[in-house]
Amino acid sequence: MIRISREELAARIASDIPEGSYVNLGIGAPTLVADFLPEGREVVLHTENGMLGMGPAPVDGGIDPDLINAGKQPVTALAGAAYFHHADSFGMMRGGHLDVCVLGAFQVSETGDLANWSTGAEDAIPAVGGAMDLAIGAKQVYVMTDLLTRSGESKLVARCTYPLTGVGCVTRIYTDHAVFDVTAEGLVVRETFGATIAELSDITGLVLR
């Protein structure tokens, strides 16, 4: 089946984010979305560690250790940026002020449950960070993920088997094969990059529309 690259997927997500949106991009692949926001479209990026108006990574020599993103990578501040403390930052999330967040996932259920913080492995060291706050806080919670795991299992599932991050919180799932909307009537294929709905149903084992 046709798959699109991670960069193509990031561009696809970026193109769906309207001008003027307040957006949080999760650690990892979602961070890529920032690189593909259309030229001239103003979108305000939020980072959980206390900034709105986050800019791109600094050019050589401009690294400022007091200016990092949620992944602890060096970033810059745009004109119009504002800093605030952690309680205010998470108040923005919890209070529903972010328009969009984009998160990675281990699993997403057909009812929008998200599992992205723990595989539940016995020896794993748990770490949750801001994932649970983002999952329940943004108006639109987009997941960006490969549809299948490396071993070929669907990350879209009837019911998550991994520990949950949030219940019924995901609104849309962007995968390398297709984009799915979570609706009251189940998963709806919003767009496919080549695969048919039947093929997608087959590899996910889910009823899709």
Next chain:
Amino acid sequence: MIRISREELAARIASDIPEGSYVNLGIGAPTLVADFLPEGREVVLHTENGMLGMGPAPVDGGIDPDLINAGKQPVTALAGAAYFHHADSFGMMRGGHLDVCVLGAFQVSETGDLANWSTGAEDAIPAVGGAMDLAIGAKQVYVMTDLLTRSGESKLVARCTYPLTGVGCVTRIYTDHAVFDVTAEGLVVRETFGATIAELSDITGLVLR
């Protein structure tokens, strides 16, 4: 019986406030205390409407309508002052960060209940402001009041008949006749300005020590 003036009482209270204290002075007579803080003793005044480091009233021509105290009187800001919003300001109170507040009173009970926001009169328009927050918030809640009402009734009572502002919150009562500490064993006369304990017991109708 010997009574001291309101100004003398303000000076008495001021002399009891240690250097470095964070202090909120309530609307009305308590505001006078600021005028009697000993020269050179640094005390940081808090005003509920969002400032620490409040200074005295401005001299002629210096009135700034953006710079007022809780009584909506014009004030100034000292070097070291800081502004903050209302939730932060009342967080300071509720969180127990103020060392002292000085409040007026209609009644104080021998167990430290305070009534200072409403006489419960049928036709009165109620208004509470920050009184309830101050009453429960400061480490030391001092009341500054005449011992007797204009009609000669004691404001120190066994049990408040006016609507309460706070329960068991007052730690000390400064009156024109004497100063009382509220203790687990009842009211203790800390200092008298002339009256004997027997005389004070007589006019208050309370057991005093």
Next chain:
Amino acid sequence: MIDKTVPDAAAAVAGIPDGATVMIGGFGRAGQPVELIDALIAQGAGDLTIVNNNAGNGDTGLAALLAAGRVRRIVCSFPRQSDSWVFDDLYRSGRIELELVPQGNLAERIRAAGAGVGAFYSPTGVGTQLAEGREHRVIDGREYVLEYPIRADYALVSARKGDRWGNLVYRGTARNFGPVMAAAATTTIAQVDEIVPLGALDPEGIVTPGIFVDRVVSVGERAWLDDGVFVGGVDREGRAAS
């Protein structure tokens, strides 16, 4: 390009419907968005629920909105002042409803709305009339009362400067309720003395980030900011509303 600025106060308050809940910033007159309130009066919306610390001073601003008969209900901590005659008359004649809230609970309930807190336990008001009928709980040996968020459809706030993203800085004690109200309303409208270019506000000093603001209108510099001439807030003699 994001541009939240609007040309005038009339455009700023456009669309506020009858029956709306409107938070209005200010403590007395300090920080009261008088120009927005005047525009709201001209706009005509009525049957409003207003959330403010007070209930109007003198005959201008919030008092004028009340006098115009547009307010059904007011949520505040301190309506009774020496210059609250407009409210006093409405209240005594039963033409306005009042929900009296201790000031700190008012501020924290507004903050809770903006921060997505479902409810919180406050020690303020326990044992008083104002906590009657509310749920109580003892936590670590101390009694608290359960307080719920106060949300609004609109917030009208006054700030010193703003930019096209809606970032705001305030001035002195005029900051008061502006920041928490801006975050607690579906639509937040800010009047500022001056709109400055994006990037002109120090990112360390922005008090209300633009995420909380929908419309910004400049109402012009207040003369006293420069020359000390008094306009609004307290009266010319410096006598205060108590």
Next chain:
Amino acid sequence: MIDKTVPDAAAAVAGIPDGATVMIGGFGRAGQPVELIDALIAQGAGDLTIVNNNAGNGDTGLAALLAAGRVRRIVCSFPRQSDSWVFDDLYRSGRIELELVPQGNLAERIRAAGAGVGAFYSPTGVGTQLAEGREHRVIDGREYVLEYPIRADYALVSARKGDRWGNLVYRGTARNFGPVMAAAATTTIAQVDEIVPLGALDPEGIVTPGIFVDRVVSVGERAWLDDGVFVGGVDREGRAAS
């Protein structure tokens, strides 16, 4: 005269006893009060409970405190990072206790402690392992979990500048947990790059008012503030701990 400044980091951390609960500011290395932590290691207090967003990076700062065996228990949101090998080893060998808290609940619980809120209902974590055993409540049709304040005996924070009253300003995203932790501890100790004269900080821009701060120590300017040379925070290649 109020003077909260102390001469050096050793004086700043004096008196912290064994068994204390100590909040430490910072998000990763940004805002981590490394000099105060080093002084705490030298001071010798052990059996500590630490509250921090993470659980140490590399071998310095908080990681060094952990490596020195001084920490019995850590409360944090994100211990596992690419450079958290000190914690990882302690945790896997059962030599440290972990309380994992979603980051926003961590921040808000710390804020609640400072603001005198007895407890609050958060929507974060509902339906997850991290809310198991906690009290739940449906408010306005949404489910919340009851969260209690996190208090501390001491808070160690890092700020950009401070004055003798303890007023603090931060820098960039190094602000993070400093302001809420400063308000949540019985004794708050701040390291700053620079102590400035009283009145030198803009009163509109002070982020932590001195009421929340007990001791201030200058640790000197960090070189990179002026010349862009990297010290701490992220590694020299700009690769991040994920």
